[in-house]
Amino acid sequence: MSTNRLFKSKVGLIAATVGSAVGLGNIWRFPAETQANGGAAFLLLYICCIFMLGISVMLAEFSLGRGGRSDSVTVFNKLSPGKSWWLVGAAGILASCLIACFYMVVEGWTLQYFWNSLTGDLYAGADLSNSAAADEFFTGKMTDYIFSPLQPVIFTALVILINLGVLMGGVQKGIERLSNVLMPVLFVVLVVLCCVTLSLPGASAGVEWFLSPDFSKITPMTVVNALGQCFFSLSLGMGILITYGAYYPSDTRLTRTSVIVACMTLLVALLVGFVIFPAVASFGLSDHSLRGVTLVFQTLPEVFARIPGTQLWSILFFFLLFAAALTSTVSSTEVIIAFLQDKFGMSRLKACCVALLPLLPCSALCSLSFSSLRGFTIFGLNLFDFLDTVSTNIMLPLVAIGVCVYIGWFAPRGLLKSQLSNEGTIRSRITGFVIFVVRYLAPVLIATILITNFI
């Protein structure tokens, strides 16, 4: 692999990996899951999942990528030629393609809201005289922006072209440079928003709710949801960490990197909690306002409309969301691009076009799931929800199990150990623990999620 496909600096590789991890999963999915699963009890479970399981699976993916130094399919062929393990990598690529299809649509919505915050259209003529009127106003906006056929398609196409522009720059000048700029900005914006919402009257009730665990709410399903959230938010099972692992220089300390990435991802989730829950508590918004699309595209604009500096906070928030989504989608499309470059020897430019241009019609169809194609369903789900369900609930766990079983039992002997110790040049104190998790704990627990999801 040529040196310009390696990350250039330690900060850059951490920024890029955190960029992939921090996305709509943390900013949007996390508060909704926390709210539905008992607040702090869910948070504690999520933290346990990250440290007991997530970091080890992450290390398995990094080791695989750096050990084979190629895309997520070729890596298996290189390490175990003539075997069928490459199918695990191929499933990861397929998962990345499917996720990119619907995630680009949501990224388009964030860009659209960012744009409409800038122009002021999102708040023009807002009626805040009572909560019913405000609800109606922002539901109307959501219908105009998201549930109409034309605008979402245009913005989805726009974000695909933005992704194309970044990815054509390559690993160092595209992905790494983008993450180096956007990640610090994202943290600053989040801290500023936190200060704003924490200073709202009545905010402390939200903080208290977020931080006081109600253990009676914990059910087997809560554990499954926390595990699912851990996997999605750390970008596990998508081939992303295998691909990024291949771009890590040989002296990168994998254990330290994975702990930093996990802690930063968790920090973002906590900060998001401190933005959302105090704000919702302060304005007495109802529980349903945290569900799905409503949280980000209706409840939060309503919150911003009620505080001084409406437009500024709205611009900052939707920029934050767009930045988080962009650094995630570049990582999932990089999985496809790396495959096209390594397997078919394509030039970077050609690989970028082949990976991204077919997403234009596919994502456009997905975005129509909420308007013209509303009546088109597969197993009772619209196209958007179908892709989301198949990739997140079925493919990610399957790929993660495949990677763990392969690394734990079938990969060349000592691969994990030698990667964690940089070929024996450094000490990694958690190697024994990681091997135990990858061999036993992770496959059993992930299989449990998969089966529970089916049921």
Ligand code: PFF
């Ligand atoms: N960790 C990412 C998130 O939480 O949003 C997962 C992800 C989703 C990565 C979609 C890449 C992607 F295109």
